[in-house]
Amino acid sequence: MRHVISLFDLTADEIRTVLDLSIKLKQQLRDGEREPLMQQKTMGLLFQKPSLRTRVSFETLFNQMAGSTMFLSGDVGWNTREPVQDFMPILTGYLDLLVIRAKNHNDVVEAAQFSQCPIINGLTDVSHPCQALADVMTVMELCDSPQETLITYVGDANNVAYSLAVCCSRLGIRLNIAAPAGYQFESSFISSLNVESGNDFISQTDDPRAAVENASFIYTDVWTSMGQEAENEKRVKDLADYQVNEELFKVAADGARLLHCLPARRGEEVTSSVIDSPDSAVIEQADNRLHAQKGLVVWLMDQVQE
Numbered sequence: 001m002r003h004v005i006s007l008f009d010l011t012a013d014e015i016r017t018v019l020d021l022s023i024k025l026k027q028q029l030r031d032g033e034r035e036p037l038m039q040q041k042t043m044g045l046l047f048q049k050p051s052l053r054t055r056v057s058f059e060t061l062f063n064q065m066a067g068s069t070m071f072l073s074g075d076v077g078w079n080t081r082e083p084v085q086d087f088m089p090i091l092t093g094y095l096d097l098l099v100i101r102a103k104n105h106n107d108v109v110e111a112a113q114f115s116q117c118p119i120i121n122g123l124t125d126v127s128h129p130c131q132a133l134a135d136v137m138t139v140m141e142l143c144d145s146p147q148e149t150l151i152t153y154v155g156d157a158n159n160v161a162y163s164l165a166v167c168c169s170r171l172g173i174r175l176n177i178a179a180p181a182g183y184q185f186e187s188s189f190i191s192s193l194n195v196e197s198g199n200d201f202i203s204q205t206d207d208p209r210a211a212v213e214n215a216s217f218i219y220t221d222v223w224t225s226m227g228q229e230a231e232n233e234k235r236v237k238d239l240a241d242y243q244v245n246e247e248l249f250k251v252a253a254d255g256a257r258l259l260h261c262l263p264a265r266r267g268e269e270v271t272s273s274v275i276d277s278p279d280s281a282v283i284e285q286a287d288n289r290l291h292a293q294k295g296l297v298v299w300l301m302d303q304v305q306e
Contacts, residue, residue, distance in 0.1 A: 002303045003112045003119040004296065005105075006127040007163055012170040014299070019137055022288075022295025029064065029291070037298055038067030041096040046072045047122070048102045049226055053262065054122045054130070057290040058099050061297065070095075078107070088114040097301065103227060118300050120293075125159055125227065131261050132163035133292040136171065138285045139217060142257060151259075152176040152215035152252070154208050155242050155269050156235070157185045160221050160261050165202050169193040177204045178211035180238055208242050215252045217281075219259040220244045220269045236268060245271045249279065257281040 003009060010018070028035070043062045045055060059069045076087065084107070092098055092115040100108050100119060105126035112119050121129055136146070143149050151168065153161050157179045165185070168175040177185065184204055194200045205211050212218055223239045224232040249256065258270070258280040266272045275282060 001112075001115065001118065002300060003115070004129055004300060005108055005112060005119065005121045007129045007132060007166040007170065009129075010170075015133070015136075015167060015170050018133065018295045018299045019140065019292070020295075021299055022133070022137055022292045023140070025294050025298065026288075026291040034064050034066075036066030038062055038065040038096075038301070041067045041301070042070060042094070043067060043097040043099065043297075044070045044072055044091065044095045045099045045122070046076060046078075046091075046101070048073070048078065048100075048107075049123065051101055051122070053286055053289050054099075054101060057293055058122070061290050061294040065294070065298075067096075084110055085114050089116055092116040092119075096304075097297065118304060120296065120300065123159065125225075126162060128159045128163045128261075129167075130289065130293050130296065131160055132167040133296060134285060134288040135164055135219070135259060135261070136167050136173070137288045137292045138259065138281060139173070141284070141288075142281060143216060147172050149216040150174045150176065150214060150253075151217040151219060152178060152211045153219045153221075154178045154212065154244055154248070155220045155239060156183045156223050156225075157204075158221060158225060161185075162189075164219070165190075165193060169197045169201050172197065172199065172201060175202050176211040176215065177202070178206070178208040178242065179204070180206050180242065183239065208248060209251050212248055212251045215256055217257050217259050218244055218249065218252055221261055222263070222265050223269050224265075239269070243269060243271065244274055246273055249274055255279075259285055262286055 062069050088111050095117050098119050099122045101122035102108050102124050105124035139146050190202050190204050193202045223235045260282045
């Protein structure tokens, strides 16, 4: 049984296949073609965290392919009403596919152990694979040669940065991460990605200006994620020098584009003048959540048939 809990679950060739399929399905949708690829199939969405883009994009893409969806949240009673080993085999026996958005990454890992259908991670505190696929798809559409471009991620090295680093490493795309001490990845994580790829595609620094120099894409995310609200005041203070603003953007390459996974806290990690500028690609990026996830769903369901 194949699951996508993180992008470590996919090989480089499989990621390329998913992205190529995503671009193909996007064009088909633009041409008015909606093949009933998920007809008579049901996808469940088990969410411990609230969502806008993830929920709507998954429900929409599955309905576009003639499938049906079922949204599940507190009524499941995960780890309160009954343990995962009691409800997960039954729930996934009813479904053809399950998307989980969880507070704790290990909850999704544990759920996969008892699942009878494929599981896609819709976000955890560690990993956000669907976001990274949409990010790289956007980069592929906006530049002729992704392998010759540079993405710089500025801010907290969080779950989004984690999945982006894995994806870029797999595909041979250079990624700089600029974060202060205490907000960086363990050096062993960066080293392991570069050793596996056989090249130093991923780098990390505490100097945002140096990291952004000559970058074609500048990526940022909120400094305080869901569940970290108690740390907000400290995080805003610690990350103040990592705001993506007009001054920082000037250091990047000519024609650089802004990426942000949204929602944004305008005036914190990014200024309104940058996110609303013609250089911003955040709308295209958010739109690609639907298309990248559609490619992932179709590819993953094909694995069930093999």
